[in-house]
Amino acid sequence: MLRIVFLVLLFVNLAYFAWAHWIDVPRLPPVNEAIAKLPRLKLAEEVPPDQRPPAKAAEQSAADAAAACLSVGPFADQENSAHAAALLRAKGFDPRPRTEQGQLSSGYWVYISGMKTQADTDRALVTLEHSGIKDALVMPESPDSGRRVSLGLYTERSRAERRAQSVRQASGLDTEVTERKLPGTVYWVDLTPPPGTTAVPLQDLFAEGVSSRIAVQPCPAAGHAGSANGADSTASIGRTRGPANANPPARGASRAILR
Numbered sequence: 001m002l003r004i005v006f007l008v009l010l011f012v013n014l015a016y017f018a019w020a021h022w023i024d025v026p027r028l029p030p031v032n033e034a035i036a037k038l039p040r041l042k043l044a045e046e047v048p049p050d051q052r053p054p055a056k057a058a059e060q061s062a063a064d065a066a067a068a069c070l071s072v073g074p075f076a077d078q079e080n081s082a083h084a085a086a087l088l089r090a091k092g093f094d095p096r097p098r099t100e101q102g103q104l105s106s107g108y109w110v111y112i113s114g115m116k117t118q119a120d121t122d123r124a125l126v127t128l129e130h131s132g133i134k135d136a137l138v139m140p141e142s143p144d145s146g147r148r149v150s151l152g153l154y155t156e157r158s159r160a161e162r163r164a165q166s167v168r169q170a171s172g173l174d175t176e177v178t179e180r181k182l183p184g185t186v187y188w189v190d191l192t193p194p195p196g197t198t199a200v201p202l203q204d205l206f207a208e209g210v211s212s213r214i215a216v217q218p219c220p221a222a223g224h225a226g227s228a229n230g231a232d233s234t235a236s237i238g239r240t241r242g243p244a245n246a247n248p249p250a251r252g253a254s255r256a257i258l259r
Contacts, residue, residue, distance in 0.1 A: 069219035072200055073188035075211060076104055081187035084210045091201060093191045102186040105213075107153045108160035109180050111139070112173050115147040124149055124173060131170040151175060190219050 072088070072095075075081035085095035115121045121138055128136045128149070139148040151167055154160040157177065164175040193200070200216045 069190055069192055070200060071098070071188045071190050071217050071219045072202075072205075073214050074102060074186040075188070075214065076186065078187055080211055081189055083208070084205050084214070085189050087205055087208055087210065088189065088191060088200070091204070092194045092197070093200075094194075096190045098188040098190050099185050100188070101183065103181040104184040104186065106180045106182050107155050108157045109153050109178050110151040110160050110163045110167070110175055111178070112136075112149040112151065112167075112175055113146060114174065115149070118147075121147050121149065127171050127173060128167070131167075133167060133170065153180065 072084060073081065075084065078097075081097060085097060088095045112124055115124060125136060125138070128134075133151070135152070137150045139150050141147050152160070152163055154163065157179070160177045164177050167173065167175045191200070202214065202216065205214070206212050
């Protein structure tokens with residue numbers, strides 16, 4: 001009996017083996033014409049020497065990528081620029097000072113505009129006074145900006161915005177905030193990040209007292225870069241820019257209302 005069972009199992013296995021190898025042969029997957037035309041990937045050692053890219057060209061490309069020049073700034077004064085350069089040098093950078101002529105931020109001006117006549121200006125002053133705002137100053141009329149009433153000059157934009165919001169709520173008058181610009185020399189620190197470094201540690205500079213208004217941008221082209229004597233290019237201190245034709249307060253008024 002056992003012999004019969006053994007022979008039956010042997011026959012079944014032989015039949016399955018024959019069916020799997022000669023009858024149920026798996027079909028080859030269809031050929032993708034788009035992929036079939038692609039070149040086969042090769043190791044560098046498999047490429048013939050005359051077809052390999054020049055080693056110097058590859059090295060030069062890598063060197064050019066690593067030698068990207070970055071500019072940190074702009075700084076309003078040389079002392080702050082030198083302080084930032086010293087901190088960057090201590091972190092492994094090779095900072096190079098650069099100057100150029102630009103627009104310096106001297107604060108944020110809060111004012112009311114849109115008054116067409118002297119009567120409009122007088123009504124605005126009365127409204128402000130009735131709202132408890134007694135430090136407003138009427139600015140000289142100009143062809144470009146018309147009539148304006150100054151409400152203060154602030155060193156920080158956040159304080160200027162709070163002042164403008166307070167005046168709006170108290171008087172209902174529409175107030176504006178503009179960054180005041182003055183021409184002058186601005187300072188930059190150019191540098192090339194050391195190998196393995198991809199970013200300039202601005203937060204570390206801020207923690208050491210460097211101006212928080214600076215940013216990082218690519219260095220200018222060689223033909224447009226400034227020098228110790230200054231260059232005829234434009235830069236601004238701070239990220240927020242006001243209208244180019246905004247008239248700042250008169251000098252006497254600026255000293256009186258600087259916050």
